Amino acid sequence: MGKKILLATRIRLWAGFFSKISYRRDIPLVIQSFSKRRKFQIPDEIRSVMSPIKGFLSRKEAGLLYWAASEWPLTGPVLELGSYAGRSTILFALAGRRVCAVDAWDEEILAGANAVFDSYQENIRRVGIETKVSTHRGLSHKVGQSWTVPGAILFVDAGHDYELVRGDLDIWAPHLLPGGILIMHDVIGDVFLGVTRAASEFLQQGWHVVASAGSIVAFARNAHSVAT
Ligand SMILES: C[S@@+](CC[C@H](N)C(=O)[O-])C[C@H]1O[C@@H](n2cnc3c(N)ncnc32)[C@H](O)[C@@H]1O
Numbered sequence: 001m002g003k004k005i006l007l008a009t010r011i012r013l014w015a016g017f018f019s020k021i022s023y024r025r026d027i028p029l030v031i032q033s034f035s036k037r038r039k040f041q042i043p044d045e046i047r048s049v050m051s052p053i054k055g056f057l058s059r060k061e062a063g064l065l066y067w068a069a070s071e072w073p074l075t076g077p078v079l080e081l082g083s084y085a086g087r088s089t090i091l092f093a094l095a096g097r098r099v100c101a102v103d104a105w106d107e108e109i110l111a112g113a114n115a116v117f118d119s120y121q122e123n124i125r126r127v128g129i130e131t132k133v134s135t136h137r138g139l140s141h142k143v144g145q146s147w148t149v150p151g152a153i154l155f156v157d158a159g160h161d162y163e164l165v166r167g168d169l170d171i172w173a174p175h176l177l178p179g180g181i182l183i184m185h186d187v188i189g190d191v192f193l194g195v196t197r198a199a200s201e202f203l204q205q206g207w208h209v210v211a212s213a214g215s216i217v218a219f220a221r222n223a224h225s226v227a228t
Helices: 002-020 022-037 044-050 061-073 089-094 113-127 140-145 162-175 194-201
Strands: 079-081 100-103 135-139 151-156 176-186 207-213 216-221
Touching: 002 162, 022 194, 022 207, 044 061, 044 089, 044 162, 061 089, 061 151, 061 176, 061 216, 079 089, 079 113, 089 100, 089 113, 089 151, 100 113, 100 140, 140 162, 151 162, 162 176, 162 194, 162 216, 176 194, 194 216
Parallel strands: 079 100, 079 151, 100 135, 151 176
Antiparallel strands: 176 216, 207 216
């Protein structure tokens, strides 16, 4: 019975997504994402550290982030846009990466932002990863304009409107090292269609999908790929 309800919910979610996307624009993204879907694992000890932290990553999505941080064959930090209470930040750091965490934590954007920022700082301290994380509080496009540190992984999970995502991709993708991986949250699903649109457009500009799980899609520049 439970399985039937789960299947019905999934069918409804997928039907919602397919009814809202632009076929002409988004189908290449959907096809590539489906062909690269995998079940990524995450070590139990890391899952138990992450689970109590408030955030928006599902288990599958956390698995993909863990895989990218621990296995993507390029040294360098994660440039994380959108850190909230630190769930993804902590996952990247525990997987062995330095993390540059960028978030506005601004009450005008996020209700209760100051309290979320306090819990972010407390979580980083409690997990003991202060030396692996640098925190940059500000609007992602403003921080990006004067950014100088190249990253091996760019994780885009800040503003979810089309213009904001597009702006983040345009400003931050040049800060990815050659061979770097771009990971976007909330691409596949019917809630953040501006994210889907920005990702589809980016795919047409010399990128391809290397992995996908849940709503997340990971891209590499066309000259670079790894066996997945
Ligand atoms: C979905 S949450 C990030 C979740 C986090 N990656 C996690 O795994 O728990 C989005 C975050 O983006 C931040 N944000 C939204 N718009 C932003 C912008 N224009 N610049 C910087 N941060 C922004 C919000 O403050 C919020 O903390």
